[in-house]
Amino acid sequence: MSDVTVAVKDTKPTVDGVMVDVHGVHKSFGPLEVLRGVDLRVRAGEVTVILGPSGSGKSTLLRTINHLEKVNRGWISIDGELIGYRRSGGKLHELKEKEVLKQRTHIGFVFQNFNLFPHLTVLENLVEAPVSALRRPRKEAEETARRLLDRVGLADKTDAYPRQLSGGQQQRVAIARALALEPKVLLFDEPTSALDPELVGEVLDVIKDLARTGTTMIVVSHEIGFAREVADTVVFMDGGVVVEQGSPSAVLDAPQHERTRAFLSKVL
Ligand code: ADP
Ligand code: MG
Numbered sequence: 001m002s003d004v005t006v007a008v009k010d011t012k013p014t015v016d017g018v019m020v021d022v023h024g025v026h027k028s029f030g031p032l033e034v035l036r037g038v039d040l041r042v043r044a045g046e047v048t049v050i051l052g053p054s055g056s057g058k059s060t061l062l063r064t065i066n067h068l069e070k071v072n073r074g075w076i077s078i079d080g081e082l083i084g085y086r087r088s089g090g091k092l093h094e095l096k097e098k099e100v101l102k103q104r105t106h107i108g109f110v111f112q113n114f115n116l117f118p119h120l121t122v123l124e125n126l127v128e129a130p131v132s133a134l135r136r137p138r139k140e141a142e143e144t145a146r147r148l149l150d151r152v153g154l155a156d157k158t159d160a161y162p163r164q165l166s167g168g169q170q171q172r173v174a175i176a177r178a179l180a181l182e183p184k185v186l187l188f189d190e191p192t193s194a195l196d197p198e199l200v201g202e203v204l205d206v207i208k209d210l211a212r213t214g215t216t217m218i219v220v221s222h223e224i225g226f227a228r229e230v231a232d233t234v235v236f237m238d239g240g241v242v243v244e245q246g247s248p249s250a251v252l253d254a255p256q257h258e259r260t261r262a263f264l265s266k267v268l
Pocket of ligand 2: 058189
């Protein structure tokens with residue numbers, strides 16, 4: 001990480017190989033301070049797994065990264081571009097909704113509960129955003145969709161509706177749908193926690209495959225074996241801050257903080 005320089009004064013970071021840069025982020029809901037100064041850097045092609053107790057701010061952090069939640073303080077950039085704001089005249093100006101939507105097309109989001117469009121077929125779920133948001137020709141979007149469905153092992157489900165699929169299959173469709181926009185980063189919020197135990201593996205296998213091919217990802221997950229296998233960095237959050245971060249073996253096998261040890265003793 002030593003080759004990273006950040007020009008804080010300019011708010012716009014000078015980045016070298018950093019895809020996601022979360023800098024001093026604070027977020028409150030009314031009196032409740034949920035993020036209390038979060039710093040996080042994810043290098044291009046790397047996988048960060050975030051662990052932490054319920055209520056520690058993990059989902060809120062992911063939501064600030066694609067500007068579903070506005071930060072109260074700090075900033076976030078992706079591939080060197082500020083999210084939700086632009087700088088002009090030494091000040092930050094919030095982007096218009098349309099510009100935020102455009103930025104969001106570069107940030108794939110996979111939810112706990114899949115969030116597929118129930119009235120669209122699997123293929124249409126993947127084609128919708130590239131055609132409507134990126135103005136891709138339909139034929140090209142369909143070809144990409146078929147290729148991605150093949151990649152997640154669902155080539156035979158193109159014409160099915162989400163309700164006809166298992167949870168594991170739906171989540172694999174959701175991952176393919178996120179990939180259809182060729183995002184710079186993929187965010188996963190507990191992608192397997194709504195699944196029956198026997199369906200967890202097939203979804204983790206897809207995420208592992210993405211990790212091998214250099215997709216930049218931030219995964220909130222309590223699957224410790226998975227974190228050990230795919231994470232470049234494991235981050236432990238508690239009480240709205242990053243308590244510690246490091247390699248999987250450093251954080252999982254030799255945690256430095258009592259709070260991390262207490263948490264791991266419950267999930268391991
Ligand atoms: P985690 O994902 O780690 O379980 P969350 O980010 O979902 O944590 O939530 C952190 C805290 O913020 C919780 O106390 C939650 O109730 C609160 N919170 C999250 N979103 C909102 C919201 N939109 N309005 C009010 N409180 C919220
Ligand atoms: Mg959450």
